[in-house]
Amino acid sequence: MAWALAYPAASLAQTLARALADGAAVVTVGLAVSPVLDTGRHRVEFIQRATAPLVTASAVWLVAELVRLAVTGAAAAGAGITGLRMHTAVEFALHTAPGRAGLITVTAAAAVCGIAAAAPRSDSARIVATCLAGVGIAGHSLTGHLSTSPWGGVAIAVHALAAALWCGVLAGLVLTVDHRGQWARVLPRFSQLSLVCVAVLLIAGALGASAVITAPADLYATGYGRVLSAKLLLTAALTALAWRNRASWLPAARNHRATAVVSTSRAYAELALMATALAAAATLAVTG
């Protein structure tokens, strides 16, 4: 859908690879962070439960990054993905800015995957893994439109990190929380975290967009502008839904009145909208 909006300015293979890499990176960040929302002995149990999804998510992320590097390398060399040869790919990865940024994210994903598999219970290792996942997310913005403008680059990196925390932690909760009592403990904290994230993401996103969009007509006349408009609408809808959840689901979950099934389905509804927004974001990044 997002690709169609940007057509003919975005290539489908690049959009898909980017969307998969972004999505997996976001879930990885969320799974690494979400145990922090629980307390005391519950946190240890949470970490144990989050390990298998974390290994899986970071492995998907690593594969997606490798594919993305190959697809962008092939596009730069003007070859099809099957026609790209090893020495061209190595030259692309080592000597061009997008190639080097891709190498950074591949390395970050591999390190997170390794840490999650080798030392899942060590606190310091988890902190390192979280930071590396953050580096991977920020690294994605190094290859976007704003990589050449210093303030725009910083704004988009902050925007991406806030979005990753908001969406990723909710995804992490859906994947690991299956108990009413646990929803009661983690949801109020998630609610606070998400509020900060939404505020940061709106401000940083507006700053970044202002560096690219220069006239109101750009919002519908260009592929970039159309995808940006879709993202604005999605964000508005998402904030409205999140606000409604905050007003009804949060008090219910806090008082143990919402069953785990209700909580999970609410979280899924919010996640579905988030996934669409992330796909639009991925398209935006490759629209040129």
Next chain:
Amino acid sequence: MKPTYFRSLVVAHVIAAALLASALACAGAAWAHATRIAADPTENAVLTESPARVNATFNETMQAQFAAMTVIGPEGNTWSDGEPDVDGAVISVGVRPGGPAGDYTVNYRATSSDGHVVSGSWSYRLIVPATGSDGEPTSSASPAATPAPPAADATSDGLPVWPIVAAATATIAAGAIWVVRRRP
């Protein structure tokens, strides 16, 4: 729900809207994507003498790697000479002398500093034929075809990348499954 949260969310929305509105109000001419802003010879120029070089100027610095530029003559032969030269925002390539009269098409493809691939073409017309060689037949029949990359060997020699990516995918998947299964 706590009213302070609501207030901070509203404030964030208002700030974001104000930033976007002010950005739209102070509209400039800049556009973030790399595009070609000038060409020599100019598009649809009519020349009496074949140019020694053709060049295209972009609105931002281009990456020296993976730049490609070819000049295709009226009979579909290649008249560009050697590798294109990238100097900041200008990409140029030499043109061999002695081309026939007719329409020439310059095709280019390059990666901008933010990693986007920019490609396109423009044409000029030579009205006085020069006598000389006939140019090399192009590998492609269509004069508007995207030029081959400078590393044209990208498609001819060396290991292909996709089996390596596929093997890495299989290894990572197997490793992840093993780790997940091993855990109680």
